[in-house]
Amino acid sequence: xxxxxxxxxxxxxxxxxxxxxxxxxxxxxxxxxxxxxxxxxxxxxxxxxxxxxxxxxxxxxxxxxxxxxxxxxxxxxxxxxxxxxxxxxxxxxxxxxxxxxxxxxxxxxxxxxxxxxxxxxxxxxxxxxxxxxxxxxxxxxxxxxxxxxxxxxxxxxxxxxxxxxxxxxxxxxxxxxxxxxxxxxxxxxxxxxxxxxxxxxxxxxxxxxxxxxxxxxxxxxxxxxxxxxxxxxxxxxxxxxxxxxxxxxxxxxxxxxxxxxxxxxxxxxxxxxxxxxxxxxxxxxxxxxxxxxxxxxxxxxxxxx
Amino acid sequence: xxxxxxxxxxxxxxxxxxxxxxxxxxxxxxxxxxxxxxxxxxxxxxxxxxxxxxxxxxxxxxxxxxxxxxxxxxxxxxxxxxxxxxxxxxxxxxxxxxxxxxxxxxxxxxxxxxxxxxxxxxxxxxxxxxxxxxxxxxxxxxxxxxxxxxxxxxxxxxxxxxxxxxxxxxxxxxxxxxxxxxxxxxxxxxxxxxxxxxxxxxxxxxxxxxxxxxxxxxxxxxxxxxxxxxxxxxxxxxxxxxxxxxxxxxxxxxxxxxxxxxxxxxxxxxxxxxxxxxxxxxxxxxxxxx
Numbered sequence: 364x365x366x367x368x369x370x371x372x373x374x375x376x377x378x379x380x381x382x383x384x385x386x387x388x389x390x391x392x393x394x395x396x397x398x399x400x401x402x403x404x405x406x407x408x409x410x411x412x413x414x415x416x417x418x419x420x421x422x423x424x425x426x427x428x429x430x431x432x433x434x435x436x437x438x439x440x441x442x443x444x445x446x447x448x449x450x451x452x453x454x455x456x457x458x459x460x461x462x463x464x465x466x467x468x469x470x471x472x473x474x475x476x477x478x479x480x481x482x483x484x485x486x487x488x489x490x491x492x493x494x495x496x497x498x499x500x501x502x503x504x505x506x507x508x509x510x511x512x513x514x515x516x517x518x519x520x521x522x523x524x525x526x527x528x529x530x531x532x533x534x535x536x537x538x539x540x541x542x543x544x545x546x547x548x549x550x551x552x553x554x555x556x557x558x559x560x561x562x563x564x565x566x567x568x569x570x571x572x573x574x575x576x577x578x579x580x581x582x583x584x585x586x587x588x589x590x591x592x593x594x595x596x597x598x599x600x601x602x603x604x605x606x607x608x609x610x611x612x613x614x615x616x617x618x619x620x621x622x623x624x625x626x627x628x629x630x631x632x633x634x635x636x637x638x639x640x641x642x643x644x645x646x647x648x649x650x651x652x653x654x655x656x657x658x659x660x661x662x663x664x665x666x667x668x
Numbered sequence: 669x670x671x672x673x674x675x676x677x678x679x680x681x682x683x684x685x686x687x688x689x690x691x692x693x694x695x696x697x698x699x700x701x702x703x704x705x706x707x708x709x710x711x712x713x714x715x716x717x718x719x720x721x722x723x724x725x726x727x728x729x730x731x732x733x734x735x736x737x738x739x740x741x742x743x744x745x746x747x748x749x750x751x752x753x754x755x756x757x758x759x760x761x762x763x764x765x766x767x768x769x770x771x772x773x774x775x776x777x778x779x780x781x782x783x784x785x786x787x788x789x790x791x792x793x794x795x796x797x798x799x800x801x802x803x804x805x806x807x808x809x810x811x812x813x814x815x816x817x818x819x820x821x822x823x824x825x826x827x828x829x830x831x832x833x834x835x836x837x838x839x840x841x842x843x844x845x846x847x848x849x850x851x852x853x854x855x856x857x858x859x860x861x862x863x864x865x866x867x868x869x870x871x872x873x874x875x876x877x878x879x880x881x882x883x884x885x886x887x888x889x890x891x892x893x894x895x896x897x898x899x900x901x902x903x904x905x906x907x908x909x910x911x912x913x914x915x916x917x918x919x920x921x922x923x924x925x926x927x928x929x930x931x932x933x934x935x936x937x938x939x940x941x942x943x944x945x946x947x948x949x950x951x952x953x954x955x956x957x958x
Contacts, residue, residue: 503936505912507919606807658834
């Protein structure tokens with residue numbers, strides 16, 4: 364087990380290197396730069412700014428320096444916000460995105476799993492058809508439609524919840540639902556189909572024959588094997604959650620990392636873009652490792668070599 | 669070769685693509701989903717001829733009028749006819765969905781087939797790469813590509829297709845692994861057929877089912893992602909529109925002119941719903957266990 368974790372950590376180093384390299388060269392090979400503004404700047408000042416950030420050096424030298432700093436977890440200064448480093452920007456924006464992501468995940472799991480179980484237990488009945496219809500519909504409506512729609516209904520019509528910004532708990536509800544809904548829907552679908560399969564197994568029939576109550580069968584006997592596909596879905600879902608968060612942060616004017624990322628991409632803030640991508644890549648690799656370990660606890664039969 | 673002896677005798681052949689297609693279409697709900705897709709695609713394809721107005725004809729006197737007999741879906745804030753814009757937008761959204769899916773099909777099928785057929789260390793290495801890519805924030809790279817190199821439609825096609833090929837590669841590899849030692853493949857090998865011939869002539873036709881099913885499910889995903897990028901201002905540039913840009917423009921003024929977001933969103937949702945539903949139905953019909 365420990366060996367497995369160590370090996371995964373070792374593999375992730377070249378991956379991070381690859382991510383940093385790809386992103387670095389994609390950005391640098393593209394035309395434009397962070398200090399090319401509409402306003403005409405005297406060439407001497409332009410040259411000075413370039414020199415200050417080392418942009419006048421050969422590309423490979425810059426690349427080497429970047430990697431060296433990256434290895435020391437120094438992501439460099441932001442080109443857009445001159446007084447701040449990328450580390451500071453991440454430290455400021457990421458907790459907000461993390462809160463949003465966790466709230467969305469809680470919503471997705473808390474709504475998705477019970478719905479899926481309900482649909483599976485009532486398989487083929489009206490409840491099942493209804494939930495499956497809602498589920499397919501939920502997959503088909505994009506986040507940037509549900510978001511404004513929720514704001515329209517709950518903020519602008521009913522005045523129940525604030526329409527935007529971030530800070531208090533009631534400001535978290537609408538964004539979390541908006542971001543979590545597609546996952547809730549997908550998790551419900553996964554749970555349903557897996558539980559239907561599990562309930563057909565011989566050991567469940569044996570439990571029923573022994574007179575075990577339906578609730579106990581679900582909770583004690585079917586639980587772990589039902590949750591397995593949900594857990595393995597969470598790995599890739601986290602990557603999606605991160606990108607989905609960009610849109611939700613934009614809709615609700617939330618000062619999270621996703622918004623910084625898009626803004627910095629538009630203003631060619633090389634270091635902030637690179638730093639965010641590398642940071643998220645590391646985060647997702649770590650999250651996937653956690654998912655794989657959790658998987659092992661749910662199914663002890665899995666061997667990691 | 670010991671695998672000759674252990675190849676299981678197929679007792680119940682899996683239904684072929686055509687029979688399961690027929691089986692799916694016969695169900696009324698599925699048929700109506702197919703009808704929705706056909707009608708919307710046909711209308712979008714014929715947009716230059718059937719759209720009542722030009723998609724970029726601005727008439728400020730008509731700015732943001734509610735749906736009427738002259739303008740079925742109403743007009744947007746610049747007085748452009750929303751119905752015409754939705755039809756033209758459908759062209760772009762559907763084209764992105766289809767081309768993106770094709771790109772992902774080509775890359776994914778080739779990659780998966782090679783990995784599965786070569787097997788051994790090659791397979792392990794190639795699949796490990798897929799595992800790693802799976803865990804990366806891919807859309808970030810797409811955003812970077814689109815921002816830094818001008819966001820042309822061609823770039824959009826390629827970038828979106830390149831995000832989607834991973835699952836396809838996994839599916840195809842699994843299929844190839846289960847087929848590579850089948851008798852007809854061994855026979856082909858004995859005749860001296862080369863690897864590309866075996867993959868394209870013998871293996872791929874036998875995997876058409878899962879590939880088509882997954883393709884059907886990829887189209888809505890790609891359409892959604894185009895909409896996502898459009899929402900961030902990275903997709904199609906004005907005055908052209910896709911469903912994504914129409915919805916995102918409409919969503920901004922939803923409390924004032926709700927129809928601007930409603931109509932494109934409803935059509936997008938209907939098409940995505942139909943595609944997802946059809947894909948699911950096809951998958952069930954192809955599964956011999958059901």
